[in-house]
Amino acid sequence: MLDLPGEILEPLARSPVARDVAHRAGVSTATVSRVLNGSAGVRADKREAVMRAAQDLGFVANGAARALSTRRFMAVGAVVPNIENEAFVRVLSSFQERLRQAGYTLVAANAGYDLEDELREATFLLERGVDGLMLVGDIHHPDLHTRIARHGIPMVQTFSLSRERPCVGFDNAASAARAANYLIDLGHRRIGVISGLRKDNDRGGARVTGIAQALAARGLTLAPEHDIEISYGIGGGRDGFRQMLAGGPPPTAIICGTDQIAFGAMIEARARGLDVPGDLSVIGHNDSDFAPFLDPALTTIRIHSAEIGHAAGDHLIARMQGRPVVRLTQIDAELILRASTAPPRR
Amino acid sequence: MLDLPGEILEPLARSPVARDVAHRAGVSTATVSRVLNGSAGVRADKREAVMRAAQDLGFVANGAARALSTRRFMAVGAVVPNIENEAFVRVLSSFQERLRQAGYTLVAANAGYDLEDELREATFLLERGVDGLMLVGDIHHPDLHTRIARHGIPMVQTFSLSRERPCVGFDNAASAARAANYLIDLGHRRIGVISGLRKDNDRGGARVTGIAQALAARGLTLAPEHDIEISYGIGGGRDGFRQMLAGGPPPTAIICGTDQIAFGAMIEARARGLDVPGDLSVIGHNDSDFAPFLDPALTTIRIHSAEIGHAAGDHLIARMQGRPVVRLTQIDAELILRASTAPPRR
DNA sequence: CACCTTTCTGAAAGCGCTTTCAGATAGTCA
DNA sequence: TGACTATCTGAAAGCGCTTTCAGAAAGGTG
Numbered sequence: 001m002l003d004l005p006g007e008i009l010e011p012l013a014r015s016p017v018a019r020d021v022a023h024r025a026g027v028s029t030a031t032v033s034r035v036l037n038g039s040a041g042v043r044a045d046k047r048e049a050v051m052r053a054a055q056d057l058g059f060v061a062n063g064a065a066r067a068l069s070t071r072r073f074m075a076v077g078a079v080v081p082n083i084e085n086e087a088f089v090r091v092l093s094s095f096q097e098r099l100r101q102a103g104y105t106l107v108a109a110n111a112g113y114d115l116e117d118e119l120r121e122a123t124f125l126l127e128r129g130v131d132g133l134m135l136v137g138d139i140h141h142p143d144l145h146t147r148i149a150r151h152g153i154p155m156v157q158t159f160s161l162s163r164e165r166p167c168v169g170f171d172n173a174a175s176a177a178r179a180a181n182y183l184i185d186l187g188h189r190r191i192g193v194i195s196g197l198r199k200d201n202d203r204g205g206a207r208v209t210g211i212a213q214a215l216a217a218r219g220l221t222l223a224p225e226h227d228i229e230i231s232y233g234i235g236g237g238r239d240g241f242r243q244m245l246a247g248g249p250p251p252t253a254i255i256c257g258t259d260q261i262a263f264g265a266m267i268e269a270r271a272r273g274l275d276v277p278g279d280l281s282v283i284g285h286n287d288s289d290f291a292p293f294l295d296p297a298l299t300t301i302r303i304h305s306a307e308i309g310h311a312a313g314d315h316l317i318a319r320m321q322g323r324p325v326v327r328l329t330q331i332d333a334e335l336i337l338r339a340s341t342a343p344p345r346r
Numbered sequence: 347m348l349d350l351p352g353e354i355l356e357p358l359a360r361s362p363v364a365r366d367v368a369h370r371a372g373v374s375t376a377t378v379s380r381v382l383n384g385s386a387g388v389r390a391d392k393r394e395a396v397m398r399a400a401q402d403l404g405f406v407a408n409g410a411a412r413a414l415s416t417r418r419f420m421a422v423g424a425v426v427p428n429i430e431n432e433a434f435v436r437v438l439s440s441f442q443e444r445l446r447q448a449g450y451t452l453v454a455a456n457a458g459y460d461l462e463d464e465l466r467e468a469t470f471l472l473e474r475g476v477d478g479l480m481l482v483g484d485i486h487h488p489d490l491h492t493r494i495a496r497h498g499i500p501m502v503q504t505f506s507l508s509r510e511r512p513c514v515g516f517d518n519a520a521s522a523a524r525a526a527n528y529l530i531d532l533g534h535r536r537i538g539v540i541s542g543l544r545k546d547n548d549r550g551g552a553r554v555t556g557i558a559q560a561l562a563a564r565g566l567t568l569a570p571e572h573d574i575e576i577s578y579g580i581g582g583g584r585d586g587f588r589q590m591l592a593g594g595p596p597p598t599a600i601i602c603g604t605d606q607i608a609f610g611a612m613i614e615a616r617a618r619g620l621d622v623p624g625d626l627s628v629i630g631h632n633d634s635d636f637a638p639f640l641d642p643a644l645t646t647i648r649i650h651s652a653e654i655g656h657a658a659g660d661h662l663i664a665r666m667q668g669r670p671v672v673r674l675t676q677i678d679a680e681l682i683l684r685a686s687t688a689p690p691r692r
Numbered sequence: 693c694a695c696c697t698t699t700c701t702g703a704a705a706g707c708g709c710t711t712t713c714a715g716a717t718a719g720t721c722a
Numbered sequence: 723t724g725a726c727t728a729t730c731t732g733a734a735a736g737c738g739c740t741t742t743c744a745g746a747a748a749g750g751t752g
Contacts, residue, residue: 015496017738028702033740041700058496063475064419065738067410068707075453075474083439093429093456100455105474107421107453109446110439128421128451129409150361150404234639260635267639289606290636293580293613363708374732379710387730411708414737 016057025053036061067129075105076132076316077125079118081201083110085232087258087286088136090305091158091312095134098313104131104320115141115200126151132316138162139202154319156312159303160203161328166319168311168329172203173210175301175333176255179283180214182335183253187343188281191215192226192251194240194261204257207285211255226251230261237264245272252280252344259284259291259300266294266340277342287336296339303333362403371399382407413475421451422478422662423471425464427547429456431578433604433632434482436651437504437658441480444659450477450666461487461546472497478662484508485548500665502658505649506549507674512665514657514675518549519556521647521679522601525629526560528681529599533689534627537561538572538597540586540607550603553631557601572597576607583610591618598626598690605630605637605646612640612686623688633682642685649679 018029025032027046034042035050042050053059067073076099080088096106107125111118119141122133126147133148133155148155157167183191193211198204212222225247230236237260244251256262262284269280276282276296284291287302311329318325364375371378373392380388381396388396399405413419422445426434442452453471457464465487468479472493479494479501494501503513529537539557544550558568571593576582583606590597602608608630615626622628622642630637633648657675664671 015498018740019738022702029739030702030704030741031700034701037740043700046701058493060469060473060497062414062738063473064410064413065707066740068408068414068709069738069740071707073410083442084435089430089435096429096456100470105453105470107451110442123406124446124451127406127409147404151406152361234635263636263639289580290609293609295641364710365708368732375709376711376732376734377730380731383710389730392731408708411737412710414739415708415710417737 016059017062018059020057021050021053021059024057025049072320073129073131074103075107075128075130076134076320077122077128077130078106078108078134079111079121079125080108080136081111081113081118082232083108085258086288087159087303087305091309094306094309095313096309098310098317102313102317104317113197113200115139118200119144119147123147126153132156132320134158134312134316137202138165138167139200154316156315156319158308158312160206161330166315166325166327168308168315168331170303170331170333171210172206172333173213175210175335176207177210177214178335179255179301180211181218182337183255183281183283183341184214184218184220186253186281186341188251188253189220189344190226190249190251190253191220191222192228192244192254193222193256194228194230194237194244194254194265195257196230196232196236196261198229207255207257223248226254232258232260234260234264234267237261237266238268239264241265241268250274250280253282253341254280255283255285257285259286259288259298262298262300262340263290263294266298277340278345281341281344283335283341291336292338294340299338299341300336301333302336304331307331362405363408364405366403367396367399367405370403371395418666419475419477420449421453421474421476422480422666423468423474423476424452424454424480425457425467425471426454426482427457427459427464428578429454431604432634433505433649433651437655440652440655441659442655444656444663448659448663450663459543459546461485464546465490465493469493472499478502478666480504480658480662483548484511484513485546500662502661502665504654504658506552507676512661512671512673514654514661514677516649516677516679517556518552518679519559521556521681522553523556523560524681525601525647526557527564528683529601529627529629529687530560530564530566532599532627532687534597534599535566535690536572536595536597536599537566537568538574538590538600539568539602540574540576540583540590540600540611541603542576542578542582542607544575553601553603569594572600578604578606580606580610580613583607583612584614585610587611587614596626599628599687600626601629601631603631605632605634605644608644608646608686609636609640612644623686624691627687627690629681629687637682638684640686645684645687646682647679648682650677653677 018032022029022032032050035047092108099106109121111121132153135157136159138160160169195204215222228240228244230240262282266276274280284298284300287300291298291300308331315325364378368375368378378396381393438454445452455467457467478499481503482505484506506515539554541550561568574586574590576586608628612622620626630644630646633646637644637646654677661671
């Protein structure tokens with residue numbers, strides 16, 4: 001490079017590294033590192049000099065080098081079934097909030113409701129070197145646990161409880177059963193279910209099981225034609241309810257896997273001249289933003305997604321820092337009563 | 347370590363590194379690297395041996411070391427104003443889809459509608475060593491561009507057009523103006539706006555400006571009491587419309603910053619005994635899932651978020667790979683006519 | 693002022709990969 | 723078979739940090 005005056009060219013040539021800062025401050029890179037990482041034991045004047053030099057040069061430490069050196073990436077991964085699903089977005093958002101405060105970066109991936117895909121995405125994250133991993137649900141590809149173990153990083157599951165593994169969630173079967181019991185207490189006898197896809201989805205499955213068991217405990221049954229599985233969304237809810245009507249005597253109440261599905265079912269019911277809740281009581285899941293504003297306002301099972309995300313974040317951070325934690329955190333879902341449920345019409 | 351039989355302990359002690367693979371395959375780490383990165387020029391038998399050894403050991407390359415060595419992180423960052431907003435979720439999702447295909451990881455951060463926060467989050471990502479950055483909108487903290495430049499990584503802006511910087515988006519003013527003109531053509535003369543917070547938000551600002559200009563061009567004005575700014579959400583929409591009614595003669599049509607706001611405004615209108623679209627025409631923004639299902643179905647400006655995300659991904663990938671790209675990609679928003687708009691009642 | 697602590701500091705050794713460079717091996721041709 | 727070229731391969735040098743370790747400086751004491 002030509003010996004041009006000034007130091008303007010230098011920063012443009014390449015981004016400054018610790019050595020540049022050290023040089024400018026008249027210290028060694030060891031001291032630079034000490035100052036920048038806040039470790040004590042650096043004399044005030046040198047500390048000052050390093051700070052100023054770093055500032056002047058606009059120095060930012062190279063993350064890869066730091067990660068390689070410390071053996072910690074300061075990143076955690078999360079694999080969720082559907083990154084566009086409101087509940088998962090909320091959990092990711094609150095999860096990230098906690099991580100961010102602790103200096104960690106969140107890397108999120110989308111798996112769809114498929115164990116193979118989940119394995120693939122999780123592996124991808126593991127290769128990147130995440131220091132921790134968040135998953136959804138309790139069933140995963142058998143290889144996944146081996147791989148996580150091999151990397152020696154902590155993992156936490158969310159949205160459902162687990163018998164063995166660390167988890168933050170709630171008893172999907174029990175909360176759905178509570179909704180079913182509420183309907184039964186109102187006097188309903190023909191109760192239907194519209195759930196999202198249940199393949200590779202323990203939450204959805206557990207909810208239906210919980211409902212079926214609650215019914216059975218009261219001498220009722222979940223008729224197969226009233227047990228509908230659809231892909232998510234408002235459109236799915238409409239289709240699902242239409243299907244349900246096609247099979248024999250209609251239910252007087254339904255429990256839906258999400259509020260979107262419930263919304264769709266309500267639309268379809270109205271289109272068919274059915275009154276909600278007069279002819280049909282409807283319960284959703286999640287307590288989405290719009291649930292209280294539907295007409296009638298939707299009774300729903302509120303899942304405390306934000307709290308789950310926070311707790312999962314706290315759990316992982318603690319374990320990454322080597323602090324002890326409880327394996328299982330239960331954050332119960334809550335039945336929010338609104339206007340879409342009522343006793344069945346005589 | 348004790349000399350126990352078998353090689354079971356070894357993998358548990360620490361995760362395998364390239365040297366272990368090299369040793370097991372009887373080659374050097376250079377060859378291991380060559381095989382694993384697909385570079386040609388390795389004899390078939392050695393390649394075979396390396397592959398098997400890597401498989402046996404469950405070897406995955408250390409990402410930090412690789413990043414440090416190649417000077418590329420294979421990660422890109424994205425900073426969006428609100429990670430829970432449907433439009434941004436969709437853009438992130440489609441953006442990630444593209445990146446993932448190209449082997450990149452997406453790291454997303456939440457900035458809120460605040461330039462300082464955006465700067466902070468972006469800096470955080472830059473420190474991590476992302477190879478590219480996606481931002482939303484055309485106004486940012488002045489320091490941000492300097493920092494990005496210093497890192498020498500490509501950046502792309504989304505959701506709005508820019509005079510100078512790389513971008514993928516649409517003309518917010520023009521599309522909102524189109525909606526206004528549509529309403530004027532229907533015969534509306536008192537047109538109101540309920541937008542989200544406009545501070546540090548060029549999109550929201552541009553939309554209102556566009557509407558005001560469209561009105562002016564037809565000899566109309568946007569009355570100050572009909573220009574409402576609220577925080578997002580259904581509740582915000584309700585509040586906003588209530589505020590609007592408080593100030594003089596009510597508008598016969600409103601354009602809202604999101605479909606949620608529009609939904610809220612419609613609820614409030616109905617609560618006040620106003621008929622939509624008879625007494626009030628309503629236009630939203632985004633074409634959310636629920637828009638076609640509202641009663642009446644919502645006329646809205648559809649923003650092609652998924653396409654924007656794809657295009658932004660393609661743009662960044664191309665630049666990171668050193669391929670030439672066009673600076674500006676325009677993906678026009680579209681006015682979707684549904685039942686919430688009609689000529690004003692006589 | 694000599695001696696012993698205590699506090700700071702820099703040299704140097706990694707972290708685990710990629711990549712260059714030169715040497716080894718295999719292949720080709722006369 | 724020997725000379726020469728084309729392929730392969732391994733040793734070694736980074737990449738830019740952190741951290742250990744030993745030595746230097748500073749501070750206290752008799």
